[in-house]
Amino acid sequence: MPDGPKVDTPSAAESEVAADARELTRHRVVEAAADLLAREGRDAVTTRAVAAAAGVQAPAIYRLFGDKDGLLEAVAEHGYDAFLAAKHVDAHSRHPVEDLRAGWDLAVEFGLTNPELYALMYGEPKRGTTSAAFHAGMQILVGRIRRLAAGGWLRVDEKLAAALIHATARGAVLTWLSLPDDQRDPALLTAMRESMVAAVTHEKPAVQDAGPAGAARTLRALLPEQTTLSSAEQHLLGEWLDRLASDG
Amino acid sequence: MPDGPKVDTPSAAESEVAADARELTRHRVVEAAADLLAREGRDAVTTRAVAAAAGVQAPAIYRLFGDKDGLLEAVAEHGYDAFLAAKHVDAHSRHPVEDLRAGWDLAVEFGLTNPELYALMYGEPKRGTTSAAFHAGMQILVGRIRRLAAGGWLRVDEKLAAALIHATARGAVLTWLSLPDDQRDPALLTAMRESMVAAVTHEKPAVQDAGPAGAARTLRALLPEQTTLSSAEQHLLGEWLDRLASDG
DNA sequence: ATCAGGCATGAATCAATGATATCGCCAACC
């Protein structure tokens, strides 16, 4: 059973130049594989073809990535990073809902720009759970969702919002890529996006006043309507909300 | 170059019993492959394993289906037909929009019930264009869309509606299957469905009144900023807010 | 400066798999 790619262990006496060389060949192999994938499709990405394109021997791939799946994983991560680096995302926009749209568009654009890579990452369901690139992509959205929530725009749970954003983007991209060129209607993408925005956000923020105090005031007023907390919990919650409301 | 599966040609002199026998073995092979796929996953579906399970020789598969892709295509079509036959869809319901919901639910249920098969059919984008099962699945929705259009419920183009329905279902299923069991929230499916309904039809969405959930979500996101409560109080408050936020 | 050890290199190699070739038999058609 292979231990996976060798990594620097604290006890290992490994020179830095060797580690650098290793990182260099690793990068070369990943780029060769990514190029092969984008240029000739997934079936062209064989260990032999990658090794030949990168100028290394076949066993080197297994030393570097453990197995072919490890290589593909590295390719996915590299492709995603490269795309994000090229787009230099501007973190803040005027409106959090606009940020949401921009984030969704970005995810979709990644799929449309790198169809083979996207199919690799999000085609087979099983890969989703373990992929590092999967979480990396989600993480970008989490920050925007948090700001939506802070502004009182979020219509649903944060986790549900993340799932909705991802699912709509995934369906939009895969469906788009499935369609022949002459049937690809850009309206599909905008419709999916706006549908997602409507599902995830309110038209008006649920809280008028900004900051924790404002949110606490709003929740305090609506507290009698809730049915999930016990009366004791509700009572204590009410006191805390009063303190928070008077804090600002 | 294989001509694909042999079919009855008008000029061919082929006895009916031979054709029946052919159909029988064909069916047996398809079922063996489908069983293998559902039971042991896609990687277990090798030509040898299928041939052994069906009690035929490996070359028989190629005589019947042309190549492995033809076999998988047949498996997809068979699986879809079998699912629809088992559900005996009632064609007409009281309301065309309800029909739309039912059709979407059906498509999603198919995916959740046959994850491996669904990944086979809708995982890789390229397969979508040529697959017969792909069009068969779409065709069922087209009828319902037509009735929506006849009733004046359709908000968008019929083709766009079909694409939207398919894309939302595809994203919902693949995302659902990607999530580990403990993170699968049924609300994702209903939210995706209602989002689709809102995008496709004129039915006005049930305006869920704000309620405490929205304010709870807002306060939850802003909780780290508050300075009034102790960390223990904040922790417990966070848990309550999570419960309130996911209530709506 | 010398030497021991580990690690990468390079070739060969294994096992699994998709896909065919070939041969013979049996049944159906003329």
Next chain:
DNA sequence: GGTTGGCGATATCATTGATTCATGCCTGAT
């Protein structure tokens, strides 16, 4: 009854993922 065509069966080829093994180099210690 002869012939043709399809099917069963065995063997086989080519590709590909993955591994083994011996060799040699380079690092780091003595």
